[in-house]
Amino acid sequence: MTHQSSAWETKTGTRHGISQDAPRPGTKIRRVYDALFASPGKWVIFSSRMDGAMTATLDRLRDSYGLDVRYRRLPNGSNAVELMLAGELADNVYVDYVVNPSLAGGR
Numbered sequence: 001m002t003h004q005s006s007a008w009e010t011k012t013g014t015r016h017g018i019s020q021d022a023p024r025p026g027t028k029i030r031r032v033y034d035a036l037f038a039s040p041g042k043w044v045i046f047s048s049r050m051d052g053a054m055t056a057t058l059d060r061l062r063d064s065y066g067l068d069v070r071y072r073r074l075p076n077g078s079n080a081v082e083l084m085l086a087g088e089l090a091d092n093v094y095v096d097y098v099v100n101p102s103l104a105g106g107r
Helices: 007-012 028-038 052-065
Strands: 043-046 067-073 081-090 093-096
Touching: 028 043, 028 052, 028 067, 028 081, 052 067, 052 081
Parallel strands: none
Antiparallel strands: 043 081, 067 081, 081 093
């Protein structure tokens, strides 16, 4: 997957040191990234509640990595959320993982 520029990067022409194709190993964003690509197009349960840190992680995945991540709260009142990798923008082409999860390839 190629790195997608965020709105700020597109507007200003700067990348703010972001140069990797995937988030750095050992980070929270990488754990979420890996879990989503393990089951593209399917809901994945995360025990983390939808707080500011999780919102920032999802925004970063959307803006900087071109991922279409959907979320919903679990109906049982727990703090856990379900996330789904619905697709990604790769080389200006939208790849829909809900319709065809096999398109995620060897991630």
